[in-house]
Amino acid sequence: MSIMRSLNTAASGIRSHSEALAVTGDNIANVNTVGFKRSRANFSDVLGRSIAGSTAMPKSGAGSRIGTVQQMWQQGALMTTDSPTDLALNGSGFFVVQGNVGGMEGQYYTRAGQFTIDNEGFLTSTDGLRLQGYTANATGELGGDIGDLQIDAGTLPANPTSQIDLAGNLDSNAATPAAAWDPTDPSGTSNFSTSVTTYDSLGNPHDVTVYFRHNGGGAWEYHAMVDGGEVTGGTAGVPFEGASGTLEFDTDGSLMTETPGASSWDFVGAAAGQAIAFDFGDSTVTDGGTGFAGFTQTASDSDTSGISQDGFGAGSVSGISVGQDGAITGVFTNGQRRVIGAVAVADFASVDGLDRAGQGLWIATDDSGEALVGQAGSGGRGAVVAGALEGSNVDLAREFVDLIAFQRGFSANSRIVTTADEMYSEVVNLKR
Secondary structure (H helix, E strand, C coil): CCHHHHHHHHHHHHHHHHHHHHHHHHHHHCCCCCCCCCEEEEEEEEECCCCCCCCCCCCCEEEEEEEEEEECCCCCCEEECCCCCEEEEECCCEEEEEEEECCEEEEEEECCCECEECCCCEEECCCCCEEEEEEECCCCCEEEEEEECECCCCEECCECCCEEEEEEEEECCCCCCCCCCCCCCCCCCCCEEEEEEEECCCCCEEEEEEEEEECCCCEEEEEEEEEHHHECCCCCCCEEEEEEEEEEECCCCCEEEEEEEEECECECCCCCCECCEEECCCCCCCCCCCCCCCEEEECCCCEEEEEEECCECCEEEEEEEECCCCEEEEEECCCCEEEEEEEEEEECCCHHHCEEEECCEEECCCCCCCCEEEECCCCCCCEEEECEEECCCCCHHHHHHHHHHHHHHHHHHHHHHHHHHHHHHHHHHHCC
């Protein structure tokens, strides 16, 4: 090997170790970058002669070079945060974001889940890229196409009450009131009452009181009433009866039959003729049930053990929660909870084929294959962890060991340059 060739070989070693030091420096610089994946410099040798050259001469090497800079995809530690819009992936996959990066509009992939809600209600990254996912319809059913995830999707419209379920006990020893049922004096002509808040088509609440009257044996009747000032044509302070019916209990206290009468409510300003069904349990004859799941009649005080109804007023999103499957549940000001979307997660046939785009982003290439997008937790994709971020997977101890090794390699190659220079000087001095 000639002296000049030795210099060139050493120069290649200096260059490759300098590049390796740059890779290590990049790793160390990003030790606290959320979602960062460390890189590894892979050295390869350089052949001094063409492979197709003569085999009679030994093929000496011509130094080294950095063959590839490989991304290492081991997962970083998950760090708990106080923000419900901070998301991490526990397992494989990437969040999908859409927007402009360096003047290039497109779809990007990231493990950094520092998302916030912008002034339009969209979930966005710290760089303003919009998180992609599945949007839900008014019933909470997810669509099949992905798009920008909007959290503040407007007001949840009111839902008028159509069903009221009641459970409790009616005292079998209660005496039948002396006076006949009088809708103007419901308390004086009944044995027991309970109240439930209902909602009209505008979302206005109305307190409906259900009065129970014992007619002897297992026979009872019920009357649902509201203040007359709340219905069209009614008089404030005078009870209005909107629904009624009868109940029949067996000798063991179980509910046998429910016979509802007409139910029609004309709340002021709302849709007329609102029908509300009253259900008092799984009656043995009417429903074919056990007769003990709702109201019963036993020799104990009358009381109510359960009331539910399906109406609610209008409301807007006051908060969100994100499940492991990426489903985003909106918590509304009216107390309702509803799925409003789901985070999309992308995976690839070869993650090593992804190109690094900076800012914690990657882009798909022919080597990576097309993005395989779906819900978290499906198809081998990782689960979403809300209120957490994935830290960098950089191990400082490993990086410092590599730093020392590359520094020694750099120094050794520098020594070759020094030695070759001394030899070259001696050759020049031979002429003298």
